[in-house]
Every structure is written in C-alpha cells, then in structure tokens.
Amino acid sequence: MSDDEADPELLELLRQSLGLGKKNGPPPAPETKVLQNARFIFDNAIDVALDPRSTKAAARTIWQQMQEKHYSTKSWSAHELHPKSKDEGTVDFILTMDLLNFSFWSDETDESKRFAIEYRGQKWTGYWSLVAALQRALDEDIPITSPDFWLDEDALTEDVLRHVFRSATDEQIPLFEERLECLREAGRVLDEKFDGSFINCIYDANQSAAALVNLLAENFACFRDEALFDGRKVRFYKRAQILVADLWASFEGESFGEFHDIENITMFADYRIPQILNQLGCLLYSPPLESQIRRLQPIEGGSTREIEIRGASIWCVELIRQEINRLHSESQTATNSSRHSLDIDRNGQQISNLEAKTAAMTISDGKTQDENENGNGNSRVNAILIDFFLYDTMKELERDGRETIPHHRTRSIWY
Numbered sequence: 001m002s003d004d005e006a007d008p009e010l011l012e013l014l015r016q017s018l019g020l021g022k023k024n025g026p027p028p029a030p031e032t033k034v035l036q037n038a039r040f041i042f043d044n045a046i047d048v049a050l051d052p053r054s055t056k057a058a059a060r061t062i063w064q065q066m067q068e069k070h071y072s073t074k075s076w077s078a079h080e081l082h083p084k085s086k087d088e089g090t091v092d093f094i095l096t097m098d099l100l101n102f103s104f105w106s107d108e109t110d111e112s113k114r115f116a117i118e119y120r121g122q123k124w125t126g127y128w129s130l131v132a133a134l135q136r137a138l139d140e141d142i143p144i145t146s147p148d149f150w151l152d153e154d155a156l157t158e159d160v161l162r163h164v165f166r167s168a169t170d171e172q173i174p175l176f177e178e179r180l181e182c183l184r185e186a187g188r189v190l191d192e193k194f195d196g197s198f199i200n201c202i203y204d205a206n207q208s209a210a211a212l213v214n215l216l217a218e219n220f221a222c223f224r225d226e227a228l229f230d231g232r233k234v235r236f237y238k239r240a241q242i243l244v245a246d247l248w249a250s251f252e253g254e255s256f257g258e259f260h261d262i263e264n265i266t267m268f269a270d271y272r273i274p275q276i277l278n279q280l281g282c283l284l285y286s287p288p289l290e291s292q293i294r295r296l297q298p299i300e301g302g303s304t305r306e307i308e309i310r311g312a313s314i315w316c317v318e319l320i321r322q323e324i325n326r327l328h329s330e331s332q333t334a335t336n337s338s339r340h341s342l343d344i345d346r347n348g349q350q351i352s353n354l355e356a357k358t359a360a361m362t363i364s365d366g367k368t369q370d371e372n373e374n375g376n377g378n379s380r381v382n383a384i385l386i387d388f389f390l391y392d393t394m395k396e397l398e399r400d401g402r403e404t405i406p407h408h409r410t411r412s413i414w415y
C-alpha cells in the first residue's frame with residue numbers, strides 16, 4: 001500500500017465514530033411527550049403535591065379491586081351504552097364521542113335540574129349523556145357519526161344538533177356552539193386531508209398509539225390540548241389519548257384497536273380523576289386551592305393552578321402504575337417459586353418441576369398466563385385500565401353520595 005493511501009480499517013473506524021455514511025437506522029419511535037411534560041409540571045408545582053405513602057397504598061387497593069372485578073379491555077364494551085360491534089361504525093362512533101367528550105358538569109346545584117338525556121327509559125347525565133344522545137340520534141336515523149353530515153350545513157343545522165342534544169330538563173348541554181364547531185372542523189379536516197374517513201388516520205399511524213395521538217393534535221385544532229407552564233409548552237392531549245384508548249379497549253387490542261405502543265398512553269387529564277386521587281389521599285391541594293375547589297369557584301383554563309392539577313394527576317397515575325407493576329412482578333415471582341415445590345398436574349400425577357413450570361404457563365384454553373390475567377395479551381396493567389377503573393369508581397362514589405371533595409370547575413373543550 002503506498003504511503004498516501006489510508007488504512008481502510010482505520011477509515012471505517014473514523015467514519016463510524018463520526019456517524020458518517022451510517023445506513024439510516026430505524027426511525028425513532030413516535031412519542032407524545034405528555035408523560036415527560038407531566039413530570040416537569042409535577043416537579044415545579046406549587047399548589048399541588050403527591051403523597052407517596054397514600055399513592056403506594058392506593059396502588060395496592062386499586063390493583064386488588066381491578067383483579068377482583070377482572071378489569072380488562074372487555075369492561076369497555078360491557079357498559080350498557082357503548083357500541084358492541086367491532087366494525088367501522090364503532091370507529092366512527094368513538095371518533096364522534098371523543099370529539100365531544102368534554103365539560104358535562106352543571107352550574108345547577110339542584111341535581112334534578114341539570115342537563116340530562118332521556119334514553120331507553122333512563123335519564124343520563126355527565127359523560128353518559130353524550131353517549132346516550134349519540135345512540136338516540138342513530139336510533140332516529142340522524143347520521144350523527146358521519147363526517148359528511150358534519151360538513152353539510154344544510155343537513156347538520158344548528159336546530160338538528162339542538163334536537164340531538166335536547167335535554168330532559170331546562171338546562172341545555174354546556175358549550176353547545178363549541179361542540180358544533182368541533183364537528184364542523186373535524187369534517188373539514190377529514191375531507192381535505194384524509195379522504196373523508198378517520199379510518200385513514202388510523203392507517204397513517206401504522207399501529208402506533210403515539211403516532212395517532214400526534215396526528216390528531218397536529219391536524220385537528222380541537223384535539224390540540226396544550227398549555228404554557230413556566231414558559232414551556234406542555235401537552236395533555238386528553239381527548240386524543242382517550243380516543244386511542246377507547247379504540248384499543250373497544251376492539252380489545254385488535255383490528256382498528258391494535259397498537260404496539262399502547263403503554264405510551266397516559267391517564268386522561270379530566271375533572272374526575274384528580275377528584276378521586278384527592279379522595280384517596282394521593283393528590284394534595286394547597287389550602288387556597290382546596291378552598292377554591294370546595295367553594296365551587298371556577299378555575300380558569302390555562303391557569304397555573306389548572307395545569308398543576310392536570311399534570312400532577314397524570315404523574316400520580318404513572319406512579320400508581322409503576323407500583324402496581326412492582327406488586328404484579330412480586331406476585332409472579334412468588335407464584336413461580338411456589339411452582340418449584342411439589343406439583344400435581346390436572347390428572348393428579350406428580351410431574352417434574354420443569355414440566356410443572358411449562359404446564360402452568362399454558363392454561364386449559366391454550367392461552368398463556370398473561371392473556372388470562374387481563375384478556376388483552378399482556379400481564380402489565382397500563383395507565384388506560386387504571387384510569388378507566390378510577391373514573392368508573394369515582395362515578396360509583398358520586399352515585400352513592402360518597403364524594404368527599406367536589407371536582408374542580410374549569411369550563412373547557414379540552415376535558
């Protein structure tokens with residue numbers, strides 16, 4: 001080799017160290033930044049704090065009750081009003097629902113006077129009033145879940161939407177105009193960018209939950225749930241995230257609900273989960289903030305206090321999720337070690353430890369232990385199921401008159 005030719009091996013080492021000419025590796029996994037923003041808010045919060053001991057205790061209680069109730073994705077479709085079919089109609093229903101899934105709380109102190117939807121012989125309030133109104137509209141052959149309908153100002157007139165949300169009381173649905181605008185905007189964006197169908201948004205996300213959340217926030221202003229905190233942009237994306245979660249739960253992790261990174265979805269920062277986290281002793285308010293909440297005084301959307309409530313709640317559920325998975329791993333270890341003791345198989349024959357371990361992993365119907373645990377193919381409890389469980393539990397407490405603190409009052413289209 002002549003003196004002026006460089007040693008090829010040395011060249012390659014140099015290229016690698018400089019990252020030159022490297023084949024393009026896989027693209028970085030999409031992320032929403034919601035969880036890291038929540039951590040930032042929690043670390044810098046003044047009026048909201050978390051109690052570690054109560055959070056640990058709450059995790060244990062939540063996990064025990066989730067197991068007792070066999071809480072899983074199947075719980076979603078079990079709700080009386082939720083759609084049961086696993087088809088495009090349900091995808092459209094879930095999109096419509098989560099475009100409008102915000103701000104049902106009433107200014108009425110007399111419960112009997114608050115906005116309510118009469119459907120199937122019952123009066124539905126809160127979130128369920130929305131689901132009932134949509135089901136009732138479909139029963140009346142109003143195509144309320146169709147983006148083409150949302151676009152057509154001669155078909156979806158203000159009067160038609162008022163008919164859809166007609167109340168069983170004198171109080172009307174809050175933020176009616178904003179809800180109409182959410183539908184109009186979504187109809188326009190779907191028509192202009194996604195060939196008129198939300199299914200194309202799901203395809204574009206390539207089975208990534210984070211990518212679908214980001215696609216919704218980037219393309220639809222009414223999903224762009226962000227704020228400024230300490231001079232930094234923070235993301236909550238509550239309705240975009242719950243839309244992905246509702247798809248995942250409704251389709252039980254398959255078909256239009258299949259996401260390989262579903263664990264990237266956080267708790268949904270609404271007005272019910274902070275309430276139950278405070279009731280459980282996990283989320284603590286400063287005396288002035290607690291007084292504002294107890295006196296039902298409005299907390300301005302985008303204010304520092306509101307952002308701290310939402311961010312700290314997301315972080316609190318993350319800590320609960322981590323503790324539940326620690327408990328789960330501990331219980332798995334304990335179960336596995338007990339398998340090294342004498343094992344009798346289903347036919348009462350003593351079998352070797354290795355066989356026992358293998359046999360125990362495939363339960364009678366051929367599913368693995370994990371699939372049997374929560375019915376969606378993984379043993380880990382994620383923030384979605386914890387969140388759904390907490391919301392449903394808070395609604396039971398409300399029904400039984402066992403709220404110990406009101407939920408905070410922020411009138412907002414974000415939650």
Ligand SMILES: Nc1nc2c(c(CN[C@H]3C=C[C@H](O)[C@@H]3O)cn2[C@@H]2O[C@H](COP(=O)(O)O)[C@@H](O)[C@H]2O)c(=O)[nH]1
Binds near residue numbers: 387
């Ligand atoms: N974080 C979180 N927020 C949730 C839900 C749900 C309902 N999800 C169903 C689907 C699966 C679950 O099993 C639930 O049955 C509604 N919300 C929010 O609460 C508020 C409505 O409160 P109220 O007016 O009292 O009904 C409003 O901001 C609404 O957006 C949830 O699950 N998580």
